[in-house]
Amino acid sequence: MKSIRARALAIAILILAASSNAWPQSGKTASAPSGAPAMSASAAAPVSSRQTNRALRRQVYAAIGKHKEISAGNISVVAKGGAVTLSGTVTDASQINQIAEIVKGVPEVTSVTNKLTVQTPFGGM
Known part of the structure; x- marks a missing residue:
């Protein structure tokens, strides 16, 4: 019985020691007060x-x-x-460049990576 309590205590101490030595993840601050939300400008930017x-x-x-x-x-x-980035299939080869040109005309599009391919029929021909 004493050995079980001793093991449980040792495990609890190890967990406590490991959690106190943990490094914060990059971009996160570890100095947020407890109970307060950890929102910062860097957390709002990805949203x-x-x-x-x-x-x-x-x-x-x-x-x-x-x-x-x-x-x-x-x-x-x-x-x-x-x-x-465009990917997927189209029915005709001429549509590949046509779609890329349409996308380039959309405001706020700075670059287009075109990975479109022509869909082959199920027979392979």
Whole structure:
């Protein structure tokens, strides 16, 4: 019985020692008072950046959607800080450059990485 209590106490001491020596993650401050929210300007920036990227992504999809001859169902758009990456498949090779030009015309798009490919039929021909 005494040995079980001694082990439990030793484990508790090890956990306490390990947690007190832990380094804060990069970009986080360890000096926030207890009970207070740890919000800073650096924590708010990724949220607004994420919202901006999502808004840009929606604008790109809307611009592509205005062209009825393009099937945007197989196109994926990733926006990050004005840089847009297109991936997926299109039905015709001429649509690859056409879509890239449409996306370049969207305000706030600074660069376009085009990874679109032509969809091959299931028969492989």
